[in-house]
Amino acid sequence: MVRLSSRDASLLMDVLEQQELPPEERRKLLDKADPVVRQIGEALIDPSQTSNDPDVQEAVAQIRQWAEETQKIEEKQRLYA
Amino acid sequence: MEDNPISYSPITIGEYLKLLLPRLGTTKGRHVPYWPADVFAVAMFLIQKSGIYTLILNEWPPTVESEESSEKWAGKMARLGERWRELAGRDEPRPPTYVSNHWRLLMEAYSSTFGRLREDRSLAHALFELAAMADEASAGVGLPRSPSGASKYGKFYRRARTQLLPTETGSTLCMEVDRTRLRVLPKMHAPSKGLTIRSLSHHLALCSGDEICPFWEISVGYSPTREFMNLLIVPWPETIKPVQFKRVQRRHSGMRNMLNDFGFFQYSPEPEKNDAEEVAPEKFVKHVEGLYHEASSMMGRIDGIVFPELALVPEEFEALREAEFTQKIFLVSGIAKAPEEDNSFSANELYCDIPNRERMVQSKHHRWKLDKSQIIQYALGSLLSPERSWWEHINVDSRKLNFVSLLPWLVMSVVICEDLARPDPVGDLLRAVGPNLVLALLMDGPQIKERWSARYATTLAEDPGCSVLSLTSAGMSKLSRPASGVNRSKVIGLWKDAHSSTPVEIELPDGCEGVVLSMSVRWMDEWTADGREDRGATGYPLLSGIHGVKKSSNSPGKA
Numbered sequence: 001m002v003r004l005s006s007r008d009a010s011l012l013m014d015v016l017e018q019q020e021l022p023p024e025e026r027r028k029l030l031d032k033a034d035p036v037v038r039q040i041g042e043a044l045i046d047p048s049q050t051s052n053d054p055d056v057q058e059a060v061a062q063i064r065q066w067a068e069e070t071q072k073i074e075e076k077q078r079l080y081a
Numbered sequence: 082m083e084d085n086p087i088s089y090s091p092i093t094i095g096e097y098l099k100l101l102l103p104r105l106g107t108t109k110g111r112h113v114p115y116w117p118a119d120v121f122a123v124a125m126f127l128i129q130k131s132g133i134y135t136l137i138l139n140e141w142p143p144t145v146e147s148e149e150s151s152e153k154w155a156g157k158m159a160r161l162g163e164r165w166r167e168l169a170g171r172d173e174p175r176p177p178t179y180v181s182n183h184w185r186l187l188m189e190a191y192s193s194t195f196g197r198l199r200e201d202r203s204l205a206h207a208l209f210e211l212a213a214m215a216d217e218a219s220a221g222v223g224l225p226r227s228p229s230g231a232s233k234y235g236k237f238y239r240r241a242r243t244q245l246l247p248t249e250t251g252s253t254l255c256m257e258v259d260r261t262r263l264r265v266l267p268k269m270h271a272p273s274k275g276l277t278i279r280s281l282s283h284h285l286a287l288c289s290g291d292e293i294c295p296f297w298e299i300s301v302g303y304s305p306t307r308e309f310m311n312l313l314i315v316p317w318p319e320t321i322k323p324v325q326f327k328r329v330q331r332r333h334s335g336m337r338n339m340l341n342d343f344g345f346f347q348y349s350p351e352p353e354k355n356d357a358e359e360v361a362p363e364k365f366v367k368h369v370e371g372l373y374h375e376a377s378s379m380m381g382r383i384d385g386i387v388f389p390e391l392a393l394v395p396e397e398f399e400a401l402r403e404a405e406f407t408q409k410i411f412l413v414s415g416i417a418k419a420p421e422e423d424n425s426f427s428a429n430e431l432y433c434d435i436p437n438r439e440r441m442v443q444s445k446h447h448r449w450k451l452d453k454s455q456i457i458q459y460a461l462g463s464l465l466s467p468e469r470s471w472w473e474h475i476n477v478d479s480r481k482l483n484f485v486s487l488l489p490w491l492v493m494s495v496v497i498c499e500d501l502a503r504p505d506p507v508g509d510l511l512r513a514v515g516p517n518l519v520l521a522l523l524m525d526g527p528q529i530k531e532r533w534s535a536r537y538a539t540t541l542a543e544d545p546g547c548s549v550l551s552l553t554s555a556g557m558s559k560l561s562r563p564a565s566g567v568n569r570s571k572v573i574g575l576w577k578d579a580h581s582s583t584p585v586e587i588e589l590p591d592g593c594e595g596v597v598l599s600m601s602v603r604w605m606d607e608w609t610a611d612g613r614e615d616r617g618a619t620g621y622p623l624l625s626g627i628h629g630v631k632k633s634s635n636s637p638g639k640a
Contacts, residue, residue, distance in 0.1 A: 001408060003439050006246050009301040013242065016228040017235055059437050062409070063302040071227035073307050073489050077604065077618065 002059040008037045015041045016067060094127070094198070095191035101126060101258050111191070113184035115174040117165055118222075118244075118254035118265040118285060120184070121215035124208045125287040126263060129278040131198040133205045137610050138276065140202065151612040158210065158613060162217020169218065170237030180214055183207040209281075213611055216282040220618065222254060223267025224489050225299055242299065251294030251481065254285070264288040266295055266484070269492050270515030270545035270619060271607045273579075279513060279545060280610035283618070286513040293446070293506040294481040295514070302437040303411065305384040305487060309601040309625065313376045313383050314552055315369060316573040316589060316596075317392045318350070321556030323461050325349050326451075329474050330424055345474040346451065346465055347427045348524070350417045352394050362400035365393075371632040372595040373406050379628060380597055383410055389554045389573075390415035390445075390498050390524040391429060398432055411435045411487075413495055415522040426476040431495050431522055433483060441483045446507055447499035449473040449524075458526065459560050482510055490602055490620025492516040498523045501537045501551065515545030518600075518622050525553040526561030527568075528575035528586060535584040538577040546607075548578035548622045550598065555589060574598075576624045590629035599626035 004012070015029050023045050030041040039051040043060040051057060095105070101123055104110030114120055128134050142154035149157075164177045176184075186207045190197055198205055222241040245252050245267070253264040268286035272279055278287060288295065329345050355361040369386065376383050386407070393401075393414045401407055411434060418428035429445040451471040456462050465471045485493045494516040500507050501521040511519065519541060521534065528534055528551055538549035551574060558570040574587030574596065580603070587596055600622040607619045 001402075002437050004301070004437050005439050006298055009299065009438065010242050010246055013299075013301055014239055017226075017239065019228060058408070059302060062304070062437060066225075066300075066302045066304045067227050069304040069307055070225050070489060071229055074227055076308065077489060
């Protein structure tokens with residue numbers, strides 16, 4: 001299992017959120033990141049950039065699923081409001 | 082002899098302002114902070130110190146403009162808050178002009194005595210509005226946001242997230258007000274009862290400095306079920322023997338000032354060991370795996386497993402985390418650590434482990450003091466004399482509290498035993514932030530409604546509105562003997578939320594070794610005392626099912 005620090009997790013959220021930026025600029029956000037975090041971030045930017053590390057693959061899959069689930073909750077919250 | 086009367090010097094508004102934000106001590110440094118949490122810290126500190134929040138009941142809406150309906154006023158605060166959110170996320174951030182004008186009013190009162198806050202209504206109202214606008218601007222800070230949801234005001238939320246990242250001394254949302262002076266944290270509940278400073282905000286909590294360090298962690302990549310959650314509760318260990326409570330010598334370097342009437346004890350867990358006397362957790366992991374599979378097949382999905390106080394040793398927790406079946410669920414457990422050398426403290430900690438995140442570790446804040454009645458209750462009299470009081474021999478010099486932001490509606494905190502009962506320092510912080518779910522890991526007798534845990538859970542459920550689960554081990558519950566009446570040792574947990582009229586006892590059914598608790602969310606409107614609603618943003622986890630878990634004959638670990 002990958003172990004992300006608070007800072008790593010925040011960085012990956014930055015990468016996920018800034019979809020309006022061109023991929024190369026989003027990649028720049030990962031310049032100073034730990035190699036594992038960079039691999040996760042690159043796979044989030046470009047799904048074809050898959051890592052050979054099963055832990056990284058698992059983390060990417062879970063982050064993608066998390067993004068979808070979180071979006072569904074936000075939609076539900078908006079409906080209620 | 083000449084009279085030399087004492088000269089009293091009342092504190093001024095400026096002295097308080099300078100205390101929070103030293104730059105305000107110079108005339109050049111009196112510009113308004115652009116970041117809402119800093120303005121909130123200043124305004125709320127003055128409102129709290131002066132007690133002027135009680136004015137809100139008489140002079141509401143608290144506006145400097147007269148003849149404004151409360152609804153219209155609340156709408157204005159929301160709009161200005163939204164505008165501030167947009168401006169504070171810019172490359173050259175600034176607050177709205179309306180905020181700057183109110184701030185100017187405050188700076189003009191810099192040299193006035195503090196009592197002016199009560200006399201000058203326009204100044205008091207300006208403070209209320211500064212706090213209200215900062216609160217509205219900060220809606221949703223500290224919570225997970227989906228990439229698409231974050232696109233609006235994205236820069237503001239990214240700034241807030243970066244600001245909140247824990248350092249060695251914990252978290253705060255403030256950029257300018259130093260954490261040693263005051264902290265501001267995200268907030269999940271505005272209390273619906275009483276009138277305190279906490280009644281004035283939905284999204285931001287004012288917290289005092291460093292007595293206890295709050296750590297705010299935002300989950301990414303862990304997805305519990307959307308609107309409900311299934312927790313597998315394992316009241317481990319199943320048996321505790323009195324000899325596991327050992328009398329110890331006080332630490333050489335400390336506590337020399339304590340009377341001899343006090344003794345010290347430590348609890349020693351008895352994990353399974355191999356021939357070389359090393360912890361061999363395989364059997365334990367298989368036991369939990371059996372329960373997990375049974376619970377999963379019954380409920381479809383399990384989101385987390387929770388163990389009580391001092392349930393596991395680190396090696397057992399580690400082995401459980403490594404097991405394949407726990408890779409997508411969170412684990413919370415009380416951890417017992419033996420002293421590293423003679424006369425040193427043992428440790429009573431909790432581990433909170435969310436998939437893909439670094440483990441969160443938190444120590445117990447208060448030592449358990451075993452008195453005569455408890456020694457008799459747990460039948461420990463032959464080991465610890467009932468004629469003395471016995472302190473738990475642990476170190477309490479590292480006080481922190483983790484807030485785990487799991488979902489857009491769910492922030493969870495975990496406390497250990499005594500920490501639920503003591504009103505400070507952790508109680509103040511819990512009430513200020515109001516996490517939606519509080520797990521209390523106990524080493525206690527049966528969790529019946531009449532016990533202390535029910536009282537304190539009820540207090541937190543009423544104000545600020547937390548849902549509270551307390552959990553003890555089957556072993557400790559069995560060791561407890563009631564002074565009178567029926568032994569109810571099967572009651573290993575207790576649930577209380579803001580909408581349950583009485584606490585709910587959680588009983589381990591015959592033959593079962595675990596319990597699944599189902600929680601579902603109810604979205605509710607909350608109101609601040611100044612008449613602002615949160616438009617249904619508050620999620621209340623409510624208990625929606627209790628199921629006993631019995632391992633089937635083909636489960637792993639079933640003998």
